[in-house]
Amino acid sequence: MAFGSMQDSGRQAPMSEINVVPLVDVMLVLLIIFIITAPLLTHSVRIDLPKAENVPNITQTEHVELAIRADGSLFWNGEPAELNQLAPRFAAKVGQEPKTELHLRADKLAHYEQVARVMSIAAKAGMTRIGFITDPSSQ
Template identity: 90%
Template sequence: MAFGSMQDSGRQAPMSEINVVPLVDVMLVLLIIFIITAPLLTHSVKIDLPKAESNPNITQPEHVELAIRADGSLFWNGEPVALEQLAPRFAAKVAQAPNTELHIRADKLAHYEHVARLMSIAAKAGLTKIGFITDPSEK
């Protein structure tokens, strides 16, 4: 790199070379800064995600299957039952086995009001394990 010429002509020629040393110094400083700060930029939140399994659940023998048709008719393990009979039946089942599960099989056209009323009656009777039975087949 020449900062000037050794000629004695007295006339200074303009410097036509680019000084790259300051540019390299700046780039090295930026590289070091990015290397130090890059691991700090990854903000990950540690959460426990639920585990999903494709195996069917094995149900306990103490369960009640309650079916609801679209018209609101109810079936206790396949036999027709009235809405007024559910509370005493649930209470008797809970007294017999406290870990009894309620499996609700509702028609897809059944109103949510019927399902919610049924769940409310079951919860008041002491059934805490309530599940829904669905059809896994695709159309």
């Protein structure tokens, strides 16, 4: 940046250059602030998932209701079932009706691993419509 020249012409011309130093300073400060605060935004928060507050969905298609208790026991349309029986039963249902839906009713304290395992077995058997049933009553 030139503030003056060695030649004395007697006339002062306006400075036509933009001073970017303050702009760079502000941008560096903002960058540092974002670098410091970004890890704080990704901190996971422990939450207790709420119950759904909506109108129950009444389905007309063929469906299988599979309940999973907190102790890991399974119930196929209200009847006790074993995990190793699910794959052939899912395959038989899909063979009868390809658009069969699986409605999972998992206990609030059920392990996610058990729910994921059931969903994986159902997907491998060909079930493409899997939904979760929640309690629509308010707390």
